[in-house]
Structure formats: structure tokens, C-alpha cells
Amino acid sequence: MDEVIKQLPKLAQEKHNENKKFFGKLKRKPPKDLDYIMQDLHEAEFNRTDCLSCANCCKTTGPLFTNADVERIAKHFRMKPQKFIDQFLRVDEDNDYVLQGVPCTFLDAENYCSIYDVRPKACREFPHTDRKKFQQISHLTLKNVAICPAAYNIVEEMKKLIHIK
Ligand code: SF4
Numbered sequence: 001m002d003e004v005i006k007q008l009p010k011l012a013q014e015k016h017n018e019n020k021k022f023f024g025k026l027k028r029k030p031p032k033d034l035d036y037i038m039q040d041l042h043e044a045e046f047n048r049t050d051c052l053s054c055a056n057c058c059k060t061t062g063p064l065f066t067n068a069d070v071e072r073i074a075k076h077f078r079m080k081p082q083k084f085i086d087q088f089l090r091v092d093e094d095n096d097y098v099l100q101g102v103p104c105t106f107l108d109a110e111n112y113c114s115i116y117d118v119r120p121k122a123c124r125e126f127p128h129t130d131r132k133k134f135q136q137i138s139h140l141t142l143k144n145v146a147i148c149p150a151a152y153n154i155v156e157e158m159k160k161l162i163h164i165k
């Protein structure tokens, strides 16, 4: 997996224009059954992906934290939300709460998430490839294919499966 992750930014860069063009068409003319196609592709890819041997999302990006995330995780630590914010988070340029740094402070040495049951919604949903109306998050997916090998593979499969004139 390490070698795949190392190569991924370069591979994603090589596919960038092709992917951008594909997502442009997808947005204009999404297939009627796109939600089902994405569910199938997502499931098949994650059945063969071992996130524990990767954790590249947790190591290189980190999620944004909603207020509900902050409250839930602070409660888990028996901390006041503001104390949790002061200790672990910062506000980014979009005014969102994000981690103070990466790798994520909650990732352990074996790539397990130490707050797995209460982790942020963005972590639960990453890389969002089973999301409904997937064509609406193409800008995000164009970035995620450089971080997440599973997202990269799913987009490659999409291009083989979906042909839009
Ligand atoms: S979601 Fe993607 S980047 Fe994150 S651990 Fe799994 S394969 Fe790796």
C-alpha cells in the first residue's frame, strides 16, 4: 500500500484533465441510476481495500468538525466543548473547525482511530463515493483521488462504466 500511496499524487495529476472533463459531462448529464452505480462501485472497492494499511486521509488531510462533532467528541472525553476546541482544533480560512495539524492526533500507531465510535461525520463519510448525487461533489473528488487510493480506483471504474456523449 505504501508504494501506491506514494505514486498516487502523480497518477492523479496525470488523470486530472481527463477526470475534470468526465465530471463536467457527468454534471450536465448524470445517468438516471448514478446513485445505484456509485453504491455498487463503492461497495466493491471497499470490500477489497484495507483502510488500516493506508490511513492516508487521517495522515494527510483530516476532517472538518461540525458543532455536533465537537459536542459528541468532547462529551466522550468528558471535556467542555470549548476546552476540546482549544486543545485540538483551529479555525481555517473557511471558518470551519479543523485539526491543528496532521497526522490526526486521534490516529494511533497501528492506524486505528482512537475515537472511532464518535469520530467526525466527515471521517465516517470519506471519500464520499457512496454519496447520493455524486456529480455534485466533483470538485472535492478531483482532490480526493490524489489522497485516497480507493477514490482513485472508483473514479477509474466510473470512466469505464459510464459513457456520456
Ligand atoms: S478512505 Fe481512502 S485514504 Fe482513507 S484509509 Fe481508506 S483507502 Fe486510505
Ligand code: SF4
Pocket: 057, 058, 062, 063, 104, 105, 106, 107, 108, 112, 113, 114, 115, 116, 119, 120, 123
Ligand atoms: S478522527 Fe479518526 S478517522 Fe478522523 S482523521 Fe482522525 S484518526 Fe482519522
